[in-house]
Amino acid sequence: DSGVTQTPKHLITATGQRVTLRCSPRSGDLSVYWYQQSLDQGLQFLIHYYNGEERAKGNILERFSAQQFPDLHSELNLSSLELGDSALYFCASSAQGGLAKNIQYFGAGTRLSVL
């Protein structure tokens, strides 16, 4: 168990809908990262938050947004969903300071199916 909690485990929805994925990082970790994993694209970095502030953006679509709350949990919002958004979405967290900040601990993921 990595200590990172993601909910829900599975999500089935229709095209055009909006969903929210939730992540609670390991106790004490201030950084949260979101990734999308599909069969053809591999693990793609979406966005990084540190202590409530956006730190870096990757290949995140404009239809997607995220935030990190004062209690450090994070939410990834996906809107106007398309079939191609079906994927596994992972959240990861890392400690701060030294090399430890570079090691990421992943949650079990949310499997999103858009029908």
Add this chain to the structure above:
Amino acid sequence: SQKIEQNSEALNIQEGKTATLTCNYTNYSPAYLQWYRQDPGRGPVFLLLIRENEKEKRKERLKVTFDTTLKQSLFHITASQPADSATYLCALDVSGYSTLTFGKGTMLLVSP
């Protein structure tokens, strides 16, 4: 643009043999490189981190080498076991801000 390449073909080996997986990268000089293991439908799990000034790192049956001239890392599992069967991902921080870029991974299958 930065590229991280791992052999997309699965590696099949027999139990007890040494598995060697390769990670090649281009257009970047990372300060460190990481290896993760991923089981089907699960999140990646951190295995090892090696810095640019370290040629080799070991942890139990795992060994990683890092050749910054060749821009290559090799990941070895000695005395492999069926439980080692998984996909192994290498990752680099290409941004300098602790955000990782992952290779697509190599699937390892260890047969008894």
